Amino acid sequence: MTTIGLEAMVSSMEKLLGLGEPNKVQDWFRQRNGNAYAGNFPWCDASITWAAVDSGNYNEVCFGTDYAYTVAHAARFQAAGEWTPMVNGIQGSGIRRGDIVFFDWAGSSSIGAIDHVGIVTGVSGDTVLTIEGNTANVCARRARAVHDIAGFGRPKYKTPPANVLPAVSLKHVVAAQKADIAGAQGSALHRAEGLLVERALNAKGYLAARWVDGSLGTMTRDAYSAWQKAYSAKHNLHWTGADLNGYAGMTSLKALGLETGLFKATA
Known part of the structure; x- marks a missing residue:
């Protein structure tokens, strides 16, 4: 692409x-x-x-x-x-x-x-x-x-059509979060999709550039949780519990992709 x-x-x-x-x-x-x-x-x-x-x-x-x-x-x-x-x-x-x-x-x-x-x-x-x-x-x-x-x-950048945005699979992100957190430092399952999630969190200011490596470890989990809390509060969504724990769900993954314009979330 x-x-x-x-x-x-x-x-x-x-x-x-x-x-x-x-x-x-x-x-x-x-x-x-x-x-x-x-x-x-x-x-x-x-x-x-x-x-x-x-x-x-x-x-x-x-x-x-x-x-x-x-x-x-x-x-x-x-x-x-x-x-x-x-x-x-x-x-x-x-x-x-x-x-x-x-x-x-x-x-x-x-x-x-x-x-x-x-x-x-x-x-x-x-x-x-x-x-x-x-x-x-x-x-x-x-x-x-x-x-x-x-x-x-603020330049009026061209926005890529939604159908050419890279896809990030919720199934892959969930699997990567489980595997990467449990694995050795820097281990990465589905690295390409993990990088897109991390770039989105970095773009929103929740993940430092040094951790944007495709490995969905604890730093990324904590950054995802911080973004979930901020997004929920900003949009009065009243997310609680598992919706704020730093692990991806379809609603939050889709929202992160749409908010940053970096990817589209798929099943």
């Missing part, structure tokens, strides 16, 4: 992880935009532009324009009505996976003061998880607090 939209954008940024400088993003951007970008220029937004082109999200993320200047990029999101200033805290803002997040190290929410940019991979409590180019001269994962975030743009 070909990944499109939000997940394709995140995947393209993941391709750059560990990239130092000078690098291919700088070379690529220079070839497209000329010698004004000669030498070791700041490339955080150039990496966003590269990933947008690489993933087929150039119009959605960059509005058909190459960006190296973060202020101009954030202003374009604002002009399109896709900008949210960080004035209500992490949880209050609704920031989520796939958002293009802009930073002001001085702590303001002013677009004119923006210093840096990255992409959100998940939210964990009051911490935003990102991938950023040109952070300490490399492309790396970071965890950012509200003070540093000026705001974020």
